[in-house]
Amino acid sequence: MSSGNAHPGELGAFLKARRTELGPAQVGLPDSGGRRRVKGLRREEVALLASISPDYYTRLEQGRRQASEPVLDTLARVLRLDDSERAYLFELSGKDAARPRRRTTQKVQPQLRRLLDDLATTPAVVLGRRTDILAWNPMAAALFTDFARIPENKRNFVRLVFRDPAIRALYPDWDWVARTSLAQLRMEAARDPQDPRLVELVGELSLQDPDFRRWWGAHRVAVQGTGTKVLNHPVAGELTLDWSFLTCTADPDQQLITLTAEPGTPSHDRLRILASWAAQSAGHSAADH
Numbered sequence: 001m002s003s004g005n006a007h008p009g010e011l012g013a014f015l016k017a018r019r020t021e022l023g024p025a026q027v028g029l030p031d032s033g034g035r036r037r038v039k040g041l042r043r044e045e046v047a048l049l050a051s052i053s054p055d056y057y058t059r060l061e062q063g064r065r066q067a068s069e070p071v072l073d074t075l076a077r078v079l080r081l082d083d084s085e086r087a088y089l090f091e092l093s094g095k096d097a098a099r100p101r102r103r104t105t106q107k108v109q110p111q112l113r114r115l116l117d118d119l120a121t122t123p124a125v126v127l128g129r130r131t132d133i134l135a136w137n138p139m140a141a142a143l144f145t146d147f148a149r150i151p152e153n154k155r156n157f158v159r160l161v162f163r164d165p166a167i168r169a170l171y172p173d174w175d176w177v178a179r180t181s182l183a184q185l186r187m188e189a190a191r192d193p194q195d196p197r198l199v200e201l202v203g204e205l206s207l208q209d210p211d212f213r214r215w216w217g218a219h220r221v222a223v224q225g226t227g228t229k230v231l232n233h234p235v236a237g238e239l240t241l242d243w244s245f246l247t248c249t250a251d252p253d254q255q256l257i258t259l260t261a262e263p264g265t266p267s268h269d270r271l272r273i274l275a276s277w278a279a280q281s282a283g284h285s286a287a288d289h
Contacts, residue, residue, distance in 0.1 A: 007193050008063025010219075011092040015061050017219040018079040019046050027078065049078040067093055084187065088221040091190035108135040109250050116256070121275045123241075123259045130188050130198045131157040131181065134254065139271075142278035143233065143259070144170070156201060158185050162209045170231045175211075177229070182215050183222035190221070229259065236274040240267045 020040035024030065027041065027049055036042075047057040052071060059065035067075070072093055076086040106128040108116075116124050116137040123139040125147075133155045136147050145166055147155055158181045160167045161174075171177045189198060205212040226244045233239055241259040248254040261267035 007092045007094075007190065010190070010193065011089075012061040012063050014089065014092060014219045015046075015075070015079070017217075018081065018085070019043075022080065026080075046075070046078060050074045069095055084183075084221050084223045087223065088187055088190050091187070106132065106134055106251070106253065109248050109254055111250070112248055112254060112256050119258065121271060123271075125157075125257050127157060127255050127257060129192075129253050130195065130201060131185060133157055133160075138278050139275060140259075142235075142274055142281070143231070143239075157181060159201065159205065162205055162212050170233065172230055172232055178211065179215055179220065180222055180227075182212065183220040186216070186219065187221045187223055233270075233274065235277055236270040238267075239270055240265070241271075 020038075022041050024041065024045065027045075029041075029045055029049075043058050043061065044054045047054040050057065050071070051074070056065060060067050060071075069090075072089055072095065075081075076089055079085075081089060108126050108128075112126050113135055116126065116135055119137055119139065121139065122137075123143040124137050125133055125140045125144075126135040128134045133147055136144075141147055145160070145164065150160075161171075161178050161181050162168075168174055185198075185202075189195075189202065192198065202216065206216060207213075226242070229239075229241050229243055231239045231241065239261065241261055243257055243259045246256040246258070248256065261271050
């Protein structure tokens with residue numbers, strides 16, 4: 001029996017993960033208060049709220065039925081999905097698969113490279129598919145790590161967050177940063193689940209890191225364009241930086257991420273100190289060579 005879902009196994013696991021987080025009282029159903037044999041909502045309760053048959057929903061969760069867009073909309077509402085989770089649901093169902101799956105080796109776009117070079121006091125990196133780090137400027141290397149020392153096939157932001165002790169030590173709220181980066185990676189997995197490098201990355205981190213393995217199984221997704229990071233830098237001290245994404249029009253799979261501090265704040269001054277330190281370090285390196 002075939003299914004029209006793009007990723008039926010992932011779709012079923014995602015639906016199950018979301019319904020187990022909701023109790024009857026949260027969705028307006030009576031709760032007897034007695035012990036329930038299953039965590040969260042039952043399949044039958046989700047079906048009732050979505051006005052579909054229990055058999056239909058069961059088959060959908062088992063990957064044996066294709067859901068229409070109206071049904072997906074209803075399930076998103078019933079399961080209280082946010083915008084990112086709703087988009088992920090549609091990706092898994094093959095309803096947003098118009099973009100071609102490209103697996104050619106990515107190279108940073110020339111215009112992004114030039115922009116990176118012009119940002120003398122602003123840390124900036126270019127991320128590609130699966131959060132691969134395609135390019136960076138000296139300030140980003142001073143803030144995070146010397147990316148050039150990392151083998152190209154290991155130069156991935158999510159991998160560094162989970163596996164690099166120096167990167168991990170930068171974040172006082174490491175759990176939140178790690179969960180957010182993983183949630184963004186899961187959205188990538190919905191777009192191209194057969195990407196061999198993505199499959200390899202997820203398999204590697206699942207084996208090596210119990211936090212990654214547990215959080216990946218929670219099926220959280222996120223798409224974020226701006227935010228704030230707090231870092232404890234060994235040279236500059238505590239930094240509160242605002243980050244934002246700029247998507248490249250020539251290649252939408254490439255995004256420029258910049259980190260800035262509000263003028264007049266201690267973090268703004270400390271970024272200038274970091275820039276000066278990075279320039280001196282670069283000068284010493286050049287003299288050594």
